[in-house]
Each structure stands twice: as structure tokens, then as C-alpha cells.
Amino acid sequence: MTGVIGVLTGGGDCPGLNAAIRAVVRSGIAKKYRVIGILNGWQGLIGNDTLPLTDHSVSGIISLGGTILGTSRTDPMKNPEDIDTIKHTLDKLGIEGLVVIGGDGTLRAAHEVSNRGVPLVGIPKTIDNDVFGTDVTIGFDTAVFIVTEAIDRLHTTAESHHRIMVLEVMGRRSGRIALAAGMAGGADLILVPDVRVSMEEICQSLHARYRAGKKFSIVVVAEGTRHEDIAGTTVPECDRDECGHEKFVGIGNFLGKELEHRLGIETRVTVLGHVQRGGSPTAQDRILATHLGIAAVKQIQAGNFGCMVGLQGNQIVSVPLEKVVIQYRSIDPEEYARAKMVAGIHD
CATH class of the missing domain: 3.40.50.460 (Phosphofructokinase domain)
Structure with missing residues (x-):
């Protein structure tokens, strides 16, 4: 084994999270990593609540909604001492790279945690599809x-x-x-x-x-x-x-x-x-989550931390978290105008 990777899901649940976890685990194993699942988001690192993830652990989960790791809306920046606790937990477990799967709030926290020396890579998930730096997020489809x-x-x-x-x-x-x-x-x-x-x-x-x-x-x-x-x-x-x-x-x-x-x-x-x-993710969400999970492990292997992997056009890209968190994807007025045009209501 070359090292240890951790993976957590934070914020609201959405379909496709298990597909992303599965991709992280299987691609991690393929690259000779051991993978540890962090339970219930950031709270799992604060409370040292984890479990090992194996090929057997993720067998059959690609079609399941929710997240086998559980999630929470715990903010790791709320209490300053929690950062030291998180670092201690990661060191104790030997985790050299953390995959954080989350939406705007979780990725903002990931940016702050990363700035305090925690090596991590983000994966965007939210049914709202409002995360900057990616055309689409896990769960939206x-x-x-x-x-x-x-x-x-x-x-x-x-x-x-x-x-x-x-x-x-x-x-x-x-x-x-x-x-x-x-x-x-x-x-x-x-x-x-x-x-x-x-x-x-x-x-x-x-x-x-x-x-x-x-x-x-x-x-x-x-x-x-x-x-x-x-x-x-x-x-x-x-x-x-x-x-x-x-x-x-x-x-x-x-x-x-x-x-x-x-x-x-x-x-x-x-x-x-x-x-x-709720419910089973669409094929599109399963495919997107799989691509992003693989890409996150690739970034960890390359030592490229403090970033988020996303989809732009037909390319999987890496975007610095500092760029991701300064804005969000809103609807362009032209998009709205097109929807209004075909609604059959004309002024």
C-alpha cells in the first residue's frame, strides 16, 4: 500500500453520493491506497468515528440513494479547537489525503480547513447545482x-x-x-x-x-x-x-x-x-459521480490539494477551492428568457 485516503460526505444528502464513495474506494485500491470512511461528515473527524472501506464495502451501492457514511451539517470552523482535533484524527489514522464530498457549505469549510494545513480535495454535490467551477453537480440530474x-x-x-x-x-x-x-x-x-x-x-x-x-x-x-x-x-x-x-x-x-x-x-x-x-440516482448522476471520484484520487496521488474536481464541457478539471468559494452559479437572465419564451406566455 502507498498510503491512506479518507472520504467524507457533508451537508444535505443527494442521489449519487454512494457512487462517488464507490469510485474513491475502488480507484484508491487500484492505486494501492487504503481507504477510510469518515462517518457523519466533519463530525466523524472531530469524534474519531470512522470505518475501513474495502471493495466489499462498496459492492452494490452505486444504485443506492443517500450515503452509506452518513452526513451532518457540522461546521468544523465553529469551534477553533476542532481544527486541531481534526488534524490529530487524520494523523492518528495516517490519512495523507482527504476527499470531501459536499455542496457550497461543505466546500467553504473545506477551503478553510485546507488553509489550516489539511490536505484535501473536494467533490461537488448538491441538487441545487449552484457550485462555481463545475457545469453540473452530483444529484442535480x-x-x-x-x-x-x-x-x-x-x-x-x-x-x-x-x-x-x-x-x-x-x-x-x-x-x-x-x-x-x-x-x-x-x-x-x-x-x-x-x-x-x-x-x-x-x-x-x-x-x-x-x-x-x-x-x-x-x-x-x-x-x-x-x-x-x-x-x-x-x-x-x-x-x-x-x-x-x-x-x-x-x-x-x-x-x-x-x-x-x-x-x-x-x-x-x-x-x-x-x-x-431521495431515491436511486439517474444513470447520469452515477456516471458523473464515478468520474469525479476517480479524479479526486488522482489529485491526491499527484499531491494537488486545496482543489475541487468538476466537469466543464466534457472535461474533468481541477479548480482551486479559493476560486470555488468566492461566488456561486446563478441563472443567466438569457436562460430565464428562453424558458419564458417557450412557456406560451407572451407580453
């Missing part, structure tokens, strides 16, 4: 598939009852799930945090459909869409999780009530919530 299927199913009941159907999907600061699935599912209106739209504009667009003889509408709204633009009532202050992320109170329900009040059209709301995170 599966989430879009799930939401598109929901839109397809809502179409039949919306048309039968001449209703407005509001579908709230995940998307904290970027509405890429809403945009992609909305386009794929033929949504009539897509609302995202990236583009501000007033309640008046929304009502005008939907009213235009009804004037044109279209007696139902599908509205897809990302959970992070600004309340002050949509809701006509006072929105209570949201709680936050341990990473400071807002726990949303349900823009879909506010929007549904307001549309029914203003337009006088029966409106129903569906909130998909964590359904979008």
Missing part, C-alpha cells in the same frame, strides 16, 4: 428528473379541474432545479430567486393564458424565491439551521393563496420537499 415527473402528473389534474397548480421545489439561492424541470415539464410559469418578478407580473401572465382560452396553468417556484416579491402578507421570520441556512416557511403556499385571491381561480399547491433528495 436526479432531482430534475423527479420534479419533471411531478410536473407531468400535475398536468392531468390541472387540466381536468381547470386549476392553477403551484409546485414548490428546492432551490435556496438559485432556481436551477425549477428552471430545468420547468422547461422539461412544460411549466407555464417558472419563478426563481435569481430573477425578481412582482406579483402583478405573475398575475398578468397567468391572466393572459386564461384570456387566450387556456383554462389551467402550472407554476413552478423555487423555495428561495423572495417573499417580498410574491406574498401579499407578512411572512414570519424563518429559523436557521446550524450552518445559518434559512429554513423556508413555504413560498408555494403563500403564492397559491395570493393567486386564488387575486385571480379568482381555484389553486392547489404541492410541495415536493425532500422527495427531491
Whole structure:
């Protein structure tokens, strides 16, 4: 054996994490590394909660959702002494390179931990697909598939009852799930945090459909869409999780009530919530996760730490974490304009 690699999954779960873990383990073994799994994200390094990973350990997990390692939203930078504990754990286990699979919050923490001397490589995962430096993240394709299927199913009941159907999907600061699935599912209106739209504009667009003889509408709204633009009532202050992320109170329900009040059209709301995170990953997510897992081990072998591996075009690339964490991938206004163009609503 040439050394030891550690691997952890942090933040929210998503389909494809196990495929990435499998790729890290199998490519690591192929390069004569021993692989140790860190349980429950950064908390596993703080509490020295680990397990060895072998070829047998990862057999058959590529199709499983979630993560066999468990995850948490523990922030390793919250308590200064935790960094020393993490370093001690890594030294005790002989880990010379750590693979950190996570989204924006986990990768930001990885950048800070890396700056304090921990050798690591990041892999981007988040159903929101808002990590800078990669065209797509693990979990996004599966989430879009799930939401598109929901839109397809809502179409039949919306048309039968001449209703407005509001579908709230995940998307904290970027509405890429809403945009992609909305386009794929033929949504009539897509609302995202990236583009501000007033309640008046929304009502005008939907009213235009009804004037044109279209007696139902599908509205897809990302959970992070600004309340002050949509809701006509006072929105209570949201709680936050341990990473400071807002726990949303349900823009879909506010929007549904307001549309029914203003337009006088029966409106129903569906909130998909964590359904979008669950289940078996699509083939595309399994393939992406496998490529990124292999690439992460390659970076460790080369001694290239403090970076994230990602997909740009058809190339697997390495991006310094310092560049990844300074911005995020928002929706280009032209992307939104194209979606609006094919929605059948024209001003």
C-alpha cells in the first residue's frame, strides 16, 4: 500500500453520493491506497468515528440513494479547537489525503480547513447545482428528473379541474432545479430567486393564458424565491439551521393563496420537499459521480490539494477551492428568457 485516503460526505444528502464513495474506494485500491470512511461528515473527524472501506464495502451501492457514511451539517470552523482535533484524527489514522464530498457549505469549510494545513480535495454535490467551477453537480440530474415527473402528473389534474397548480421545489439561492424541470415539464410559469418578478407580473401572465382560452396553468417556484416579491402578507421570520441556512416557511403556499385571491381561480399547491433528495440516482448522476471520484484520487496521488474536481464541457478539471468559494452559479437572465419564451406566455 502507498498510503491512506479518507472520504467524507457533508451537508444535505443527494442521489449519487454512494457512487462517488464507490469510485474513491475502488480507484484508491487500484492505486494501492487504503481507504477510510469518515462517518457523519466533519463530525466523524472531530469524534474519531470512522470505518475501513474495502471493495466489499462498496459492492452494490452505486444504485443506492443517500450515503452509506452518513452526513451532518457540522461546521468544523465553529469551534477553533476542532481544527486541531481534526488534524490529530487524520494523523492518528495516517490519512495523507482527504476527499470531501459536499455542496457550497461543505466546500467553504473545506477551503478553510485546507488553509489550516489539511490536505484535501473536494467533490461537488448538491441538487441545487449552484457550485462555481463545475457545469453540473452530483444529484442535480436526479432531482430534475423527479420534479419533471411531478410536473407531468400535475398536468392531468390541472387540466381536468381547470386549476392553477403551484409546485414548490428546492432551490435556496438559485432556481436551477425549477428552471430545468420547468422547461422539461412544460411549466407555464417558472419563478426563481435569481430573477425578481412582482406579483402583478405573475398575475398578468397567468391572466393572459386564461384570456387566450387556456383554462389551467402550472407554476413552478423555487423555495428561495423572495417573499417580498410574491406574498401579499407578512411572512414570519424563518429559523436557521446550524450552518445559518434559512429554513423556508413555504413560498408555494403563500403564492397559491395570493393567486386564488387575486385571480379568482381555484389553486392547489404541492410541495415536493425532500422527495427531491431521495431515491436511486439517474444513470447520469452515477456516471458523473464515478468520474469525479476517480479524479479526486488522482489529485491526491499527484499531491494537488486545496482543489475541487468538476466537469466543464466534457472535461474533468481541477479548480482551486479559493476560486470555488468566492461566488456561486446563478441563472443567466438569457436562460430565464428562453424558458419564458417557450412557456406560451407572451407580453
